[in-house]
Amino acid sequence: MDEAAEGMTPVPLERPGRFGRFGGRYVPEALVPALEQLDEARQKAAVDPEFGDELARLHATYTGRPSIVTEVPRFAAHCGGARVVLKREDLNHTGSHKINNVLAQALITKRMGKTRIIAETGAGQHGVATATAAALMGLDCTVYMGKVDTERQALNVARMRILGAEVVAVEHGSATLKDAINEALRDWVTNVGTTHYCIGTVTGPHPFPEMVRDFHAVIGEEAREQVLELTGRLPDAVLACVGGGSNAMGIFHRFVPDEGVRLVGVEAGGEGVESGRHAARFASASPGVLHGAMSYLMQDADGQTLESHSISAGLDYPSVGPEHAHLRDSGRAEYRYATDDQVMEAFSLLCRTEGIIPALESAHALAGAMEIGRELGPDGLVLVNLSGRGDKDMHTAAAWFGLVDEGTQ
Amino acid sequence: MSAVTTTAPGLADVFARCRAEGRAALVGYLPVGFPTVEASVAAMRVLVEGGCDVVEVGIPYSDPVIDGPVNQDAMVTALAGGARVDDVFAAVRAVRDAGAVPVAMTYWNPVLRRGVERFAADLAAAGGSGLITPDLVPDEAEDWLAASARHGLDRIFLVAPSSTPDRLEVVTTASSGFVYAASTMGVTGARTSVDSQARGLVEKVRAVCDLPVGIGLGVSTREQAAEIAAYADAVIVGSALVRTLGGEGELADRLEALRSLTEQLAAGVREGRA
């Protein structure tokens, strides 16, 4: 509607928690006081130098920030010759961007006087990051994970348990990320007095989408300077995979005012959008409410959530962060998808040309870069958020490429 | 009940009658489609015959975040059996014809998907008196406030033990029919004792509005019903009914078990103020 007319300039929030018509707070009343408390705590923290200093210290001495950028010419040869620069969130402590958000939310948890932190996790990276922060800060921790995901990301289940977290395998529904979130919400509603729900992406009720974005914005702030320093100019396109959309919002946010920079989100195309087995929300979905926010949602004619599918557990979610919905409807960002086949090709290519093993989630962004690079040609410059490392995916990848020797397992 | 009036009795009539009889109202919940659409409608009739004043006709939903395992499983069964939102309106009609006041209970997305206005029109046409919305707060309910007013439907929002005075004000101002007070922090499911927070919450709600207050979450026995009836205007029972309907054995036997549980609860709501 009128959003399209607003064009390329960043749109201020009309009312708190809304990105255009998306976002909001569709939750049981029982949670509203906790959301208000959280909103107040994070707003206070945002202007409190003590909080800023503590988080910066943690990022410098624990996370390993700033993360570096790496130019990948041998990979770029397969991207139409465009220059490709990777933002290396895979090198953060615990192996993905997720730690940026978690450390900040754990600090906020303590400031709110809560002693327990819970999380959902798909790929396990957010769960591992949460278990890590809980160990570091002495918080009790429970992580909810779909049963299907505990199987395909078994390594991360072990990591969480070793870090002292309780991991609950959720068997309801599709037994993936959305069901883990349902279970985490049930826990939260029951234990909200002592417990903070550390949502792992830019979804959920206000203030989560905005807050989680802000905690990841450091990715884009660093990357913008690093690319300018390395190449003397801004990239033509910034790419990131989009599950809930936190690594993408993190790298996009600082570039939103840079009108010449294309912001490209890559969703999970799964077995192809025609197959119905995918998580390409923007290619198929319509506005609806899930887990507290209005956004694009894979749903049937009655508003029942449809199951998503992806080879990567972290992108296997039927909705998407509301700010992405708004960036897409306003035309500021564009979204495409990569199928499992394309993803595994890009995954393998980065491994073999650059010696970097990406997470399967991040490999979606790489597949997108291969397309965008070809569209841009040799003068192009592409910045890709490499959101995580692929250790957790070795089992899936080895099976895909037929590299598992049954006898040695 | 053969006297056909131009306007069917609504929630206000139920609470007026209960007040006159010196008792609390009994509100029973069942989801449509569990164990099948047909059986669920039969079960709702049993609730009415057994003494429910109000029946909450539940819309099964794929992601019921404020429901415990019993209701979750019932919803999974209902959806797997092909229950549709359309079936809800037929069930509402059946409850109305059986002589009780039907209200629908639904998570918000099925309403959004149908269109808030169309949903309200369909619910009113089926004889529904109102809608209980467990994951919609008045702050997000602009369309529903307008549509419910247009179609004469009551808006039953929830309050919880965590609700602050400000929130109680916001929620009760937007509410009509009655206020649904969650007895405890948590999800639906029968509990051995109903939290002591419940009484305090009823008092807090009464301090800010004149609406009847119903207590739900965790009620499963005649004794609990009586205990709550002593201080609340309605006793709301869900999971215990669902569990009984979903028990072992032939459907006919389970319906009988449902009938006797309902009768027990109906006795309970009449005992509390003795």
Ligand SMILES: Cc1ncc(COP(=O)(O)O)c(C=O)c1O
């Ligand atoms: C490495 C990695 N990238 C991306 C994601 C997807 O999340 P988001 O879209 O919030 O960045 C995940 C989630 O588990 C992940 O582990």
